Amino acid sequence: MIQEKENYPLTNWEMVSINPADKNWTWKDLFCFWGVNVQTLISFSLIASFYLLYDLNVLIVLLGSLIGVFLVYILSNIIGKPSQKYGLPFPVILRISMGGNGARYVALLRGIVGIFMFGVQTFFISKSIGYLIRVFIFTADNNLLDKNIFLIFFMGINIIDGIALLITLLIQYFLFSKGKYFLKSFISFSAYFVYFGLFLFLIIILSENSKELAGLLKSFSNIESLVSKKSIFSLITVAGTMFSYFSILLVNYGDYSRYVKNEKELNIGNFSLILNLIIFTFLSVLIVIGADIILTKKFMQPEQLLTNPTDIIGKMNNTFLTIIALIFILFASLSTNLIANYIPSQNVLLNFLPKNLSLKSSGFIIVLVSFVIAIFWLPVLSKVGILSIVDTFGAFFGPIFGIMVSDLYLIKNNNPIIKDIFSSKENSAYFYSKGWHYKGLYSLIIGFIFSASTIWNPQLNFLQSFAWIIGAFISSITYYLLVSK
Numbered sequence: 001m002i003q004e005k006e007n008y009p010l011t012n013w014e015m016v017s018i019n020p021a022d023k024n025w026t027w028k029d030l031f032c033f034w035g036v037n038v039q040t041l042i043s044f045s046l047i048a049s050f051y052l053l054y055d056l057n058v059l060i061v062l063l064g065s066l067i068g069v070f071l072v073y074i075l076s077n078i079i080g081k082p083s084q085k086y087g088l089p090f091p092v093i094l095r096i097s098m099g100g101n102g103a104r105y106v107a108l109l110r111g112i113v114g115i116f117m118f119g120v121q122t123f124f125i126s127k128s129i130g131y132l133i134r135v136f137i138f139t140a141d142n143n144l145l146d147k148n149i150f151l152i153f154f155m156g157i158n159i160i161d162g163i164a165l166l167i168t169l170l171i172q173y174f175l176f177s178k179g180k181y182f183l184k185s186f187i188s189f190s191a192y193f194v195y196f197g198l199f200l201f202l203i204i205i206l207s208e209n210s211k212e213l214a215g216l217l218k219s220f221s222n223i224e225s226l227v228s229k230k231s232i233f234s235l236i237t238v239a240g241t242m243f244s245y246f247s248i249l250l251v252n253y254g255d256y257s258r259y260v261k262n263e264k265e266l267n268i269g270n271f272s273l274i275l276n277l278i279i280f281t282f283l284s285v286l287i288v289i290g291a292d293i294i295l296t297k298k299f300m301q302p303e304q305l306l307t308n309p310t311d312i313i314g315k316m317n318n319t320f321l322t323i324i325a326l327i328f329i330l331f332a333s334l335s336t337n338l339i340a341n342y343i344p345s346q347n348v349l350l351n352f353l354p355k356n357l358s359l360k361s362s363g364f365i366i367v368l369v370s371f372v373i374a375i376f377w378l379p380v381l382s383k384v385g386i387l388s389i390v391d392t393f394g395a396f397f398g399p400i401f402g403i404m405v406s407d408l409y410l411i412k413n414n415n416p417i418i419k420d421i422f423s424s425k426e427n428s429a430y431f432y433s434k435g436w437h438y439k440g441l442y443s444l445i446i447g448f449i450f451s452a453s454t455i456w457n458p459q460l461n462f463l464q465s466f467a468w469i470i471g472a473f474i475s476s477i478t479y480y481l482l483v484s485k
Contacts, residue, residue, distance in 0.1 A: 073270050126164040
């Protein structure tokens with residue numbers, strides 16, 4: 001009997017089903033996972049800015065945020081269950097809808113965004129490390145930083161910034177290439193460590209300003225305004241923005257849910273996103289308001305409330321507090337970069353070249369490309385509107401999600417043929433047309449057109465926060481109509 005040959009390799013041992021013994025994530029691990037994604041500088045500033053934008057009405061912003069993350073909770077359960085059940089990451093599950101070759105290139109869109117953002121995030125993390133280096137140099141010799149060698153810049157980076165960037169990349173590569181057991185521990189430690197830092201900072205603020213803080217917080221909670229038309233619009237805006245912030249994680253959430261013990265732990269763990277948001281919102285608002293009270297007492301009243309943690313720390317003018325705060329910020333930034341950018345990009349690369357890449361080699365590619373992005377970020381990339389291009393790539397994520405859900409739940413009844421997911425033989429279920437499922441690609445393009453139009457059409461910019469949902473809905477309906485015939 002002649003055995004049919006594989007047309008192209010699809011198997012990588014890092015991408016196959018997880019051993020049941022390695023499915024050891026519980027709801028506590030998912031609490032830390034969502035905690036890490038909530039504990040970012042962007043999230044802190046976003047939440048605090050909402051309160052400033054809507055006259056600090058705590059109830060409006062909190063309710064709108066809860067609506068947004070509740071939708072994330074529902075969709076993370078939907079997309080996470082297949083990966084939890086079969087132990088497969090996002091790019092492999094995508095083969096069911098797109099074919100082996102189709103999934104390689106479609107998933108690459110997520111990888112491109114992930115690697116780019118990893119490089120940008122690395123640049124900003126290195127700024128914190130560079131600041132710490134400067135503090136230590138200044139402490140040793142306060143005239144040393146005036147030397148000519150520190151005044152020479154290349155691509156907007158001097159020798160301290162360059163060393164900080166290399167240190168940041170090396171630290172991330174060293175930590176992130178340790179394997180899944182270490183990464184699980186790192187995520188858990190980071191989540192609790194950052195919360196500890198926030199609570200500590202809040203206690204410092206409350207120690208002398210509790211009465212003023214309580215009075216301001218009460219005045220910012222206006223229940224009567226919740227029923228106005230303006231408040232309804234604000235609720236929708238906040239909900240859409242919060243959903244948009246977390247939506248980038250949804251399409252590849254299977255990269256993490258594959259490690260969860262069972263469906264019950266998955267449901268409880270995903271619900272902890274809501275708990276994380278409440279805790280972080282509480283801490284963010286109190287810290288912002290409390291910092292404003294302290295600055296006012298010191299006759300350092302800024303023109304508006306400071307919503308960026310680094311700005312708040314800078315105004316405090318306390319070197320020891322600054323160093324401690326930067327350490328907490330570093331852990332928060334590193335763990336977020338790991339979850340949101342590094343792991344998704346690594347799985348995409350392993351799926352793209354399963355025969356040639358390993359965890360270390362794929363990690364090296366990510367770090368190398370990120371180094372180039374970080375070098376060119378300040379003088380070039382940040383000035384040419386490249387973020388709009390990245391947003392355009394991101395406009396594919398909702399449609400990809402919609403197609404996967406429509407295929408798995410409505411077409412396949414959540415019962416795919418697992419052995420064929422790793423087969424490129426012509427008689428395998430997901431070989432389609434030489435590894436491409438054209439109906440899936442058509443659906444993806446149609447959904448992308450609707451999603452991207454909210455970015456590029458000025459008249460539709462008001463829908464940009466809902467671009468992900470629009471693309472997911474259009475692609476899921478289109479895919480179902482094409483495939484179910």
